[in-house]
């Protein structure tokens with residue numbers, strides 16, 4: 001059966017949004033280090049993951065993956081790999097958030113396959129068939145992206161020109177940017193459902209990769225521990241520096 005393409009602009013009208021409800025979610029999100037034994041209902045967890053997948057992402061190439069650590073053996077090993085942190089040991093769920101640098105090519109094709117209109121605009125088709133390859137791909141015999149960088153710098157002499165990404169490490173940063181936004185969506189969604197989370201980068205990556213069996217291009221962005229906040233789950237009041245330090249007008 002051919003896939004029925006959904007017409008564009010059929011989204012429901014924008015609903016009224018109560019900013020105070022959003023503020024509650026943002027302001028009550030904390031990194032929770034101890035959780036109760038209460039499980040997160042499966043539907044809630046899946047809803048939070050669905051919301052994570054709605055994060056904005058570069059060229060819509062969706063470079064993220066989420067691994068739910070479910071088997072008891074892997075759970076125990078993962079808590080150890082997370083340096084026995086309470087947030088990992090007590091979490092109802094452990095979710096490994098991964099950024100991929102090698103899925104962009106396949107996803108370029110998939111964007112076109114999922115395009116929501118009968119006719120794909122030419123500029124879109126050109127971009128995903130050719131432009132993305134030029135933009136994200138690496139030149140042969142240019143592992144560090146130096147040639148690509150040079151070409152871009154020359155092209156940029158006379159007009160604004162994208163200077164990046166050129167190397168594998170550029171692509172790692174590229175994938176991590178979008179995946180971080182998905183991780184934040186996940187944590188805010190958990191909070192909106194009344195649950196909590198702790199993002200963790202305190203882990204032994206080598207051990208973690210062995211447990212999750214990650215492909216070689218995968219970067220472990222963080223492990224998110226999630227569950228119901230325990231009474232002693234927050235270690236201290238939230239600290240933020242003066243906003244003048246961070247917000248600049250130019």
Ligand SMILES: Cc1cc2nc3c(=O)[nH]c(=O)nc-3n(C[C@H](O)[C@H](O)[C@H](O)COP(=O)(O)O)c2cc1C
Nearest residue numbers: 029030031033085087198199200201202203222238
């Ligand atoms: C990338 C990243 C890594 C983190 N790693 C850990 C960690 O390994 N263990 C931990 O307890 N908290 C970790 N945190 C939580 C931070 O310590 C926490 O976000 C910060 O202290 C601010 O507190 P708040 O989240 O409650 O506002 C991490 C947060 C981020 C964003």
